[in-house]
Amino acid sequence: MNRAVAARSLVRCLIRNGGGNRHQILWYSSSSSLARPSVTELWRQSGASGGGVVQHWVRTMSSGAAGAAVKEKENGTVEKALQEAKEKKEKESGSQVEVSSYWGVTRPKITKEDGTEWPWNCFMPWETYRADLSIDLKKHHVPKTFADKVAYRTVKLLRIPTDIFFQRRYGCRAMMLETVAAVPGMVGGMLLHLRSLRKFEQSGGWIKALLEEAENERMHLMTMVELVKPKWYERLLVLAVQGVFFNAYFVLYLLSPKLAHRVVGYLEEEAIHSYTEYLKDIDSGAIENAPAPAIAIDYWRLPKDATLKDVITVIRADEAHHRDVNHFASDIHFQGKELKESPAPLGYH
Numbered sequence: 001m002n003r004a005v006a007a008r009s010l011v012r013c014l015i016r017n018g019g020g021n022r023h024q025i026l027w028y029s030s031s032s033s034l035a036r037p038s039v040t041e042l043w044r045q046s047g048a049s050g051g052g053v054v055q056h057w058v059r060t061m062s063s064g065a066a067g068a069a070v071k072e073k074e075n076g077t078v079e080k081a082l083q084e085a086k087e088k089k090e091k092e093s094g095s096q097v098e099v100s101s102y103w104g105v106t107r108p109k110i111t112k113e114d115g116t117e118w119p120w121n122c123f124m125p126w127e128t129y130r131a132d133l134s135i136d137l138k139k140h141h142v143p144k145t146f147a148d149k150v151a152y153r154t155v156k157l158l159r160i161p162t163d164i165f166f167q168r169r170y171g172c173r174a175m176m177l178e179t180v181a182a183v184p185g186m187v188g189g190m191l192l193h194l195r196s197l198r199k200f201e202q203s204g205g206w207i208k209a210l211l212e213e214a215e216n217e218r219m220h221l222m223t224m225v226e227l228v229k230p231k232w233y234e235r236l237l238v239l240a241v242q243g244v245f246f247n248a249y250f251v252l253y254l255l256s257p258k259l260a261h262r263v264v265g266y267l268e269e270e271a272i273h274s275y276t277e278y279l280k281d282i283d284s285g286a287i288e289n290a291p292a293p294a295i296a297i298d299y300w301r302l303p304k305d306a307t308l309k310d311v312i313t314v315i316r317a318d319e320a321h322h323r324d325v326n327h328f329a330s331d332i333h334f335q336g337k338e339l340k341e342s343p344a345p346l347g348y349h
Helices: 002-017 022-030 039-045 047-093 146-166 170-199 206-227 232-255 257-284 294-299 308-334
Strands: none
Touching (some): 146 170, 146 257, 170 206, 170 257, 206 308, 257 308
16 A cells, blocks of 8 residues: 555656656556556666656655654653653652542641641641650559459569560660550450440440550550661561460450450559660660650650650650550449440540
8 A cells, every 4th residue: 555655656756857758657557457666666767857856755755754763762762761850750759659540539738837748647747746744653553452463463474574585675675565555455446346336335435545545555666666676586576475465465355354454554554664764774874865756756746856865755654644544444344334434535645
């Protein structure tokens, strides 16, 4: 098809310029059943004038095709360069291309009070707070009943291997402690949630309160990971401890919620003691009082020049609040009541 179009163009060009043998041209255009000569043969047969026209036509066609190819190649190169520059810019800014879909789910633009963009996806500005440092850190629940004594002795026994393994490496100890401390709130909240669904009853806000506690403990861990880079064997230990503790606490909460909450209350008392020792080492210079990580500054609304000491101080205050909440929950059960009968201390960090 392309050869036929090219031949017609050649015939018109030769006739217009008076070159070539007209009989040959007519014979070529009319004899479709015979073998047609190539453009090169026509050029040889057409003489100087016609040949020049043919040669010019061939050169024009060739240069046009080559020019189109070069232009297409240049356009492809430019597009590729623009794409690479765009990817490089996105990589440098740390942003990723947002995937659009017909669901229309988008994250609203969130800014800080000073107008800068909110950098975190794991928590939002309305979830941040200023820690209440006025809480009594020395408060202790004296074990009275048999269940209290079991809970107290169990926690004291659990502390022995922790002291042996971590000794005075309070950063690593805190990291391990938070991986365990974030489990009870999640387990308790989950079981209360299922009970609420099963019995068609309200929870009195305790589902949210316990999940709030679990989230707060998880943020402690996220902060400690920024301060202490865990080694491979410490990560392995976390997997083992979490696997054992989650299942043990799950069964314990099913059997006796009052004992489960009492155990957590005593665990939080031990956490307060550990963080107090941590602060003593910072004050003595045994541990460097490094600048606070950005995630801690935004989560607890700390000043920009906050230090490690400030971070440990607010975490210790959080643990004191969790101590109170769990002892309070256990007391409710010891009085023969259910948690839903007493309003949950929401927002009580």
